[in-house]
Amino acid sequence: MPLVTPGVCHGPRAMKRRLMEIFLNGFRPCLGFRKDNVSNQREHLVLLLANMHIRQISKPEQQPKLDDHVLDTTMNKLFKNYKRWCKYLGRKTGLWLPTIPREVQQRKLLYMGLYLLIWDEAANLRFMPECLCYLFHHMAFELYGVLAGNVNPVTGEYVRPFYGGEEEAFLKKVVTPISRIVETDKAERSGTIKSKHSHRRNYDDLNAFFWSRDCFQLGWPMRADAEFFKKKSDLCELCSSSTPQVCVRVCFILATVRSWVQRSRRRWWWSGGGLPELTGH
Incomplete structure (x- = not known):
């Protein structure tokens, strides 16, 4: 029996060798990406690096190897938004590099390939760039x-990707659940499903969720019972919670505060605070 069977990774060394092979063949078996997606993004990454190489190197034909400066420049442009997102949420980036110098370049290529594969597989979720940052x-x-x-x-056991192991796993288990929320909200906006205007969400509304630290409550693998995956009409209009225990407590506090504010406003009005001053002209 071979050490590494197709689509399965055994042990750290076999995993590493397999993932390098996956990058050449396309991340497909271990991370669950589609074959065509892999081929497209492999070519995409090669062209990105080749174009940057031509712009950065005065005589590119005399330097057949991939220059580190070219790789770093391309990587910084590709991950500019991701780094800004991590900084805004106070999180360290996932771009961890090995201590062995000869493996650094390979690791950078793997990260870039992974991001491009997520971007390609996400389809319309590209309208939610911070959502892609969360996935990456x-x-x-x-x-x-x-x-x-x-x-x-x-x-x-050795760590394995949660959504890997079979082709199209990323599409079915990650992209589809999020896209289903978008499609449901789109149906509500078009009138196919009747709902209040306040319950309708678009790409910007859903993407705004990933600009807050609450997005990490989704976990990884993503929890199917998370409030993000619930329809807006299923949430309490006052506290935006779907959990009865939380809703009762929060709504009681909000209702108490609202009642106190209303009483304070009435007292201020009747005491003359709401009457305009009479000034002579």
């Missing part, structure tokens, strides 16, 4: 754990 953030840490040979403390 977790998958980059997964990739690092796989390459480093980390062991799951619960199972005692």
